[in-house]
Amino acid sequence: MTAHADGDATHTYENVTCPFCGLLCDDLTVTRTGSTLKVSNGCPRATAGFQRPLPPAKPMVRDAEVTLEEAIKAAADLVRQAKLPLYGGMATDVAGQRAIMAIADQTCGVVDHALSDGQYRNLRVVQTSGWIMSTLTEVRNRADLIIIVGSDIHKLHGRFFDRIVNPEHTMFDGVGTKRTVIFLGEGLDTSGAVGPRVDEVISLPVAKDRIPEVLSAISARVRGFNIPAPQATAPSTSKIGSMFAGLVPGSKLATAEAPAHEIAGIPFADIDAVAEKCKKAHYGVLVWAPPALSMPQADMTVHMMTEIVRELNQTTRFAGLSLGGNEGAPSAASTCTWQTGYPLRVSFANGKPEYDSVRYNIGRMLTEGEGDILVWVASIGTDIGLPQTKVPTIVLGTPGVRLAQSPTVFIPVGTPGIDHAGQMVRCDNVVSLPMKNLHRSQLPSSADVLAAIQAAL
Amino acid sequence: MSGLTFRLTSAPVERLDLSQLTPKHVASIPLAEVLKLNVGTTKSALKVGDVFAVSGKPGDVITIEGSTDKLDFIGAHLDEGTVIVEGDAGVGAGRAMRGGRVDIRGDAGALLGSAISGGEIFVKGSAGAQVGGLTPGDKFGMTGGLIVIDGHAGDRAGDRMRRGTIYIRGKCGSYAGSRMVGGTIWTELGFGADPGMLLRRGTLIGPSVERLPPTFADSGRHDLVVLRILSRYMQQKLGARAPKPLPGIVRKYAGDLATVGKGEILLTS
Amino acid sequence: MLIKLTGGKVYDPTNNINGEVRDIYFADGRVVPPPADARVDKEYDVRGRVVMAGAIDPHTHIGGGKVTIARTLLPEDHYKDEVAHTSITRAGTGHATPSTMITGYRYAEMGYTAAFEPAMLPANARQAHMEMGDTPLLDKGAFVMLGSDDYLLRLMAGKASFEQIKDYIAWTMHAAQAIAVKVVNPGGISAFKFNQRKLDLDEKHVYYGITPRDIIQTLARGLLELGVTHPLHVHGCNLGIPGNVETTLATIRATEGLPLHLTHIQFHSYATEGDRHFSSGAVQVAELLKKYPHISIDVGQVMFGATCTASGDSMRQYNGAKNADPKRWVVMDIECDAGCGVVPFRYRDKSFVHALQWAIGLETFLLCDDPWRIFLTTDHPNGAPFYTYPHLIRLLMDRDFRRETMLHVNPEALQYSTLPSLEREYSMYDVAILTRAGPARSLGLKDMGHVGPGARADITVYKDDANRERMFTTPELVFKNGELIVRDGKVIKVVNGATHVARPEYDRAIEKPLKEYFDRYHTVRMENFRLSDDEITDGGRGEIIVQPTRARTSS
C-alpha cells in the first residue's frame, strides 16, 4: 500500500479538515508526496495522525492474507450466521455510519460507538433536563468568561486555545474583547490561554473527583445561597476536609460572619469570586470534554454545570460548550439519531430500533458474553482497538490500529479526510465539515467495505 | 392465590425481556399464546416456550423459577397481581409499575423499579445501581409506591425520583438521591459518598454518610413530626417486617443549595 | 414505458381542471400529452378515483440539527412508535420527530412527494442536507436562515451597498444549497445573545442598531431583485405573545408592496381581548391580507396532543421553555449565525389557550379567501406532526365534522374566535391548490404540483370517500417520477427524490471579503462552509435540480 500511483509528485492541499479530534479544524495545509503527508499547521495530534507512516496492511482472515473480496466474503459469512451481531467502534465518517446503520438494521444487530461512555455523560443530562449550549464560533467571538472544567483540553484538542480562546479579533466591537479564563481542576495546563484578549487566567486546582463539590458551591453562590461554613473550632477540619466538618456534632449554623474556609482545597473566597464573575459576565461559557470527566458518575458534573448555566440565564447569557467527540463519535451519534430516533446503543434484534443505554452498551455486552460476533470499525485513530472478546471479530481498521487480539477478519480501510472524501460532525453537534480526499492511498472507505459485506450477505 | 409458574429450563446466553409476563396478560390469553410470547433479544426471537417450562393455572400470581440476572423487566408495567422471582432479576425489574407487587427472592439488577408510580417491590438480596431511577424518556424516576431491599442498594438510588419510598435495610451506595425532586430514601446502614447531589426536594434518611456534599447546610438536631408519620406508614405497609421507628431526634442537613435546596439529609445517629 | 391512468377525476388547479374525468399518460417520469397511437405498457383503471399531483409540504421541519436534538431529547416520542424494517424499507421511529426514513415513508404514504425544510441554518446546512439525503421518496429543498447572522447585520449596520448585501444573500443560498431564504425573529436570535429578551418590529438591536423592519425589508427586496421565486419566508417577531397580531399587521404594512411569505401565521395572530387577555386576531390579519396581494401565508395549525416545538427562534423558545412538557428543553446559540430552541409541548383540547390556538388556525384557513396564497401546514412538528394533515383537511372540508369537533374543545376559547360562525367548506379543488398547486407556484417548481404535460409524474390517486380524513390518509396509488411507490397507503418501492435549489446570480468578488471574514472570525473556512453538489448527490441520494431565478424589481 505504500507504493503510490503518483510516484513522488508533491501535492499541497489547503483548508484540509482534520479527522483526529472533535474540533475538526479545517484550516490545515497538508502536503503529500507519494503516500507521505506533512502538516504545516496542525496540533501534535493532527500532525501525528496525518504523518503517521501507514504500515503495509492486507486483508486477513484468521491470520492469513487474503484478497479484499475473500475477506468481504468471510466477513459476510460470519455476519450472516450471527444471531446478534455487535457493531462497535464506529470510528468513521457519516458515510461509514450510514453503512453501519444499514447493515446493522438488516442483520438485526446492535450499534454503539467506542467512546459513547463519554457521550452518555452528556446524554444522561440532555435526556433528563436538556440544556443551554453554545458552539465554537460563538464562544470564540462572544465569550468574556470561559470556565474550563476538569478537562485538559490541551491534550485532547491541541488547538482549542489558539482557535477559540486566544484569537486576537472578535466580531463585535467591545464584546468579548477581554476575557477571563478559569481552569477548574488539578493539573490542568493553563499556559495555553494567552494573547491580547486574555485578560485574566485563574486556576482552581481541585482534584478531579472533587470538582463536583466546587461546582456545587459555585452554583449555590450564583443562586445567592450561603455556603454552610464548617465550624471553625472543629478539630477535624484540617484533617478530614471541610465537607466533613459540618458533620461534627455541635457545629453552628452558617452565618455571614462565618470564618473563611475552603471546599476541596479551594478557598471560599475564590469560589465566591468565580460566582461573582459568572454573574457579571455578559456571555459566559462552561467548557468540558466529556471523555476527560473521569470522576465517578460524571454526568452529575455535567448536570451541575447545566444547572449553573440555567440559573445564570435568568439575568445574563451563559452557555455550555461540550468538546470531546473524537473518533467520529458525534457523527455516529447524529447519524444514528436521525436514522433511528435514538442516539446509539440501539438494537435492531427485533427488527425495529430499540434503545437501551444500559443493555445495548456493547462494552458491557462483550464483558457479559452477549452477542456472537463483533464488527469493529476503527478508521481514524489507532487507539480504539478491538476490545478483548471471545466472539469472532471483524475489524475494519486503519492500518496499524492497535488490536488486543488478532481479529478473525481484518480489512484495512482508509481514513476519512485522508484516503477518501467524506463528511463528519463536529463536537458541538451543529457544524459538520467536508473531509477531503488527499489521495494518500487506495484503501477503500469503511462505507464501501460495509456496503460490500452487506451486498454479499 | 393461584397462578402460572415459569421455570427457566436453561440459563440463557442472551438477555431476555420478560415485560410481557404480567399475571393479567398471561391470564388473558390461551396458554398456547403465552408460550409464543417473544422474550428474546436477538434475531432468533426466543419465545416463552423456548426457555420456560410453564405450569399451574392462570391467576393473579406468576412465579419465575430459576431466574438469573439476564432476565430483564420482570414485572414491568405491572398494575395488579403479584410476580414472584425465585432467583435473581436482571435490569429494570418492576419498571414503570403502577400497582401490584414484585417479590424478588434473590438480587436485583440495575434500575430496579425505574419510573415506578405505584405498587410494591421487595428484594431479599441486594439491588444494583439506580434503584427507583429513570431511563431516557422518563420524566422522573420513581413517582410512587414502595421499594424494600433487605440487602444493599447500588449507586444513584432514587436518581431523579419524585415521590414514593425506598427502604434499604443495608447500605445505600454513593450519589443516592441524585437530581431527586421528592420522595424518601431510608437506609438502615448508611449512605455512601455524596448523597443528594442536585437534590431539589425529598428526604434521605440514614445513620451515616461517607461524605456529605458541601452544599448542605447543617440545620441542627430536630424532632421531626414527619418522621413519625413515615414510621407509622411503614408500620402499616410492612407490619411485622417494618423497620423500627425512627428516633425522635435527627440531625438535619438542608440542601442541595447548588439547586433549589429544599431537600434534606437526616442523620439518625 | 408508457403508463396510463384511466378515467380518474382530476383536480389540477394549475391547469384549471376541476374534477373533470381525464386520462393521464406518463412516460420516463414525466406526464405526456395523450399519445395518438402509442402502445400503453401499463394501465391503471382509476375510474371514480380522485387524481391529483403529489402533494407538496412547503414548510416542515424534517432535517437539520434541531430535529435531531428533538429526537435525542424525547426518546419517549419514539418508544410508542417503533417501526420494523421490511424487505424494502428501513427500521425507524415516529412520531412528532420521526426518524428520517420513516419521515419519507409516511409522507409518501399520505400522497406527498415533496417536502421543504424551512429553517436551515447556514452553519448547519451540511447536516440538514445529510438528513434530507436520508429521507427517501420525497423531493426536498431547504430555506436558508438569514437575519440574525453577523455578516448580514454588520453589512446593514455598516451601510454596505445593497449590491453587496444581495451578493451575500445569493452566496449564502449557493453555499447552503437552498431554494429560498427564511428570516426568523429578524435580528432577535442575535439580540438574545446580547441578552436582549425581546425585539419588536421597530425596536433597535442593542448592538447593530438596526430593526427587524430593516432586516425584513432588506432581505425581501434582495430576494426580489435576485429573482428568487419564493419570497422572503418570514417567521416574525414576538411569536406566541398575546397582542402580537399588531406586530403582524405592522409587518404586513411594512412590506410596502414587496412580496413576502408569512409563515405559521397562527402563532402570530394573537389579540388581547377578554379576561385572559388572549383572543383571536385572525379576522384582522385576513382582512389586511386582502389589501396586500403580494403576501402569502401558511398556517402552522395546532392539533391536540403531544409534540415538540423546534425553532430557530432561540429567544422565544427560551421564553416558552417554562411551559415545556416534559420539562426538558434545549436552547442553543450557534456560530454567530443563528440559534435554535427545542421545547416539547402538549396541546390540550381543554386548555383555553391551546383550544384558541387551534381555533385561530382554522379561522385563518376559513377567512382567507384566496387559496393560492395560503398553504396547509402544521409547521411540523411545532403545531402538530404532519400525520395530522388528513384530519385537518377534513376539518376544512366538512363543516359538520368541524362543529362536532368544536364540542370537545374548551368552550370559552371559542368565544374569542369567529370560528363557530364560519360556514365555509373547502372544495376538493381548493385542497388541491392548498397542498399542490399553491406551494409549487410559490416555490417556483414549474413542473410540480400539477399533472399537465411536462410535469414530473408525481401523482396521487385517492379513493373518493366522504370521510375526507380517511380518504387523504390512505391514497390508493402514489407515483414518484412515474414509479409506483405506494399502493393502498403502503410503500412498495423506495426511490430517492431530488434536492431543489435556487442559484441566483451574484458577483463572485464577494468571496474576497467573505474569505477574510471567515478566516478572521470563524472556526470554519469559507471554502468548507460551502456545501458541494457531490456531498448531496453522492451515494445515489438523488439529483440536484436548480430552479430558475430571474431578476425582478419591486412593483
Add this chain to the structure above:
Amino acid sequence: MKINGIEIDDTFAEAFGMAGTGVIVTADTMKWARIAAVTMSGFGTSVIGCGAEVGIDCELKPEETPDGRPGVRVLLFGFSPDSAAQQLKTRVGQCILTSPGSACYAGVQAEKRIGLGQGPRYFGDGFQTAKRLDKTRYWRVPVMDGEFVIEETTGIVTDAVGGGNLLILGNERAGLLEATEAVVDAIAKVPDTITPFPGGIVRSGSKVGSKYKGAIASTNDAFCPTLRGRVKSEVGPDTIAVLEVVIDGLSSKAVADAMRAGLKTILEVGASKGVTRVTAGNYGGKLGQHHYKLRELLP
C-alpha cells in the same frame, strides 16, 4: 308519657342538613392537643353567628393518630362545603398553626375533599415542603418550634346534620345543670358528633324572628320560665329553668345515636336532679329535613 318521673313530650327535634368536616389535631402532649382543639373550636357555637359550629368529637390515643402522638378530633359544620372550607382554613391558620407542637390531619375520610394544608402551607414563604406517602400529602411548614405538619386535604360530607337537640326542663337550677352535663358527657362518647355550645349546653334557646328589625332570632320566650304568665308559655309552673343540648353529627344516624344516649342518661339521672320534662325544638317540621322523635329514641 312519663318515665322515671320525667315527662317525655310527644314531639321531635327538627334538624338541618349541613356540610361536616373535621381534623385531627396532635401535639406533643394531650394537654397541648386539647388546647389547640379547644382554641379552634372557640366561637363556634352557632353557624349563624360564628360561621361554623365546631367542637371536639373525641380524644385519640397516640396509636390512633397518624403521627403516634396524642390527638383530638375536631368536627366543623357549616352551611356549605365552601363555607366550611373557609372556616376551617381560618381556624386552622389562627388556632392550630399557632399552637406549640401541633400537627393537623384529615379528621374525616370521605370522597369529597376540601383544602386543609393548601392555604396554611403558604405561611412557609417558599420554605414549605411536601411529603407524599401513597395518596396522602403532608405539608411541612417551618415554624419557630420546628415544623408544622398539615395534611393537604380533609374529607367533607354534605349529608351531615346540625341542630339535633334536647330541651331539658327542671325544677332546680343547679341540679338541672348537673343532669345536663351528664347528658353532654354521654353524647361526647358518641362518635362523629359534637355539642357545639359552651360546655355542650345552651341556655339561650331561640325562636325565629324578633320584634326588632334586623335581628333574625330572639329569645325563645315560650321557654323562658320568668315570662310565664306574660306570654303563651310552654313551661309548667314547676319549671324553674330550661337547658338545651344541641347536637351536630356527621350523619343522621350519629345524631340519632347521640339523642338516644342523651335521653338514656336523663332518664337515669334526671329525676334525682330535679328534671321534670324533656322536649325538643322544632319549627313545625317545615324547615328541617331531619326529624328526631323523642319517643322513638327512648332506650
